[in-house]
Amino acid sequence: MATASSGGSLPCGCSVFITVPDAFFIPEFVFGGLVWILVASTRVFMDNPQGWVMFVSVFCFVFTTLWFFLSISGVNQKSNVWPTLDVAYHALAAFFYLSASVALANVTISFTCPAPFSSVYISVFEFAPLLQVMSYVATLFYALHAVFSAIRWKSS
Template identity: 75%
Template sequence: MATSSSSTLPSGCGVFTTVPDVFFIPEFVFGGLVWILVASTKVYMDNPQGWVMFVSVFCFVFTTLWFFLFISGVNQKSSVWPTLDVAYHAIAAFFYLSASVALANVTIRLQNDSLNFKSYQEDIAAVVFSYVATLLYFIHTILSAIRWKSF
């Protein structure tokens, strides 16, 4: 008897209790914190925070959509969902890593600017949360790949 994808992908409240899907909530939280912190800082002309904002908003919105698709059970209708899950989380991890590096670079450049100390502190927090979000998406990718391989 062949195992179908619908027997291993969670839906409904099962999303809150299965690994790697339990990572959706912390991805929301830390991605949202990055979004809020970067949005509250000053943006300078040579500042790549536009990319950071794009990544945090894109991942927040798409993870929300992905989460609701899993809760609604749409992921039960096709065997392509495990592959899409791995692909999305891998892209999100890569995007967040690139945004984290860019944000860390900006933060290092703001270190000696005493006029923007508040922005510097907010950027430090955003860098930390961005790397945490990167780690969460990366772990989600690895665990989703393990689940995908078990099909």
């Protein structure tokens, strides 16, 4: 049976910035945005999985922004389904980012430059390790958000 307190376990308004799982919204924006920018500024090769990485970064950035504004506006207080959706979304985002990070690591390890005849190839090598690190950091924040959201969901 649904109670009013089960829907109230999620914060709303400015309390989103100070609660433990929801405070991860800001680093998720920052590192997800950096992944998006770094993928957009590198050149895509035929066997490069940057299309998947771009999809993951844009998808997570857009839905995290939507989720953030829904939390601030208090829409998440109207039903007891929101804590479950919070856990499901952040677990899915962590899984997506982990798959993108592993694909980037594979390409970074196996990527060889045929000839440094262009500055584009040099920029790919400069951005690849940074892109990989930012992707793993975004994965970490989404995973932490999912874990702490699951703890909050189980306690409600």
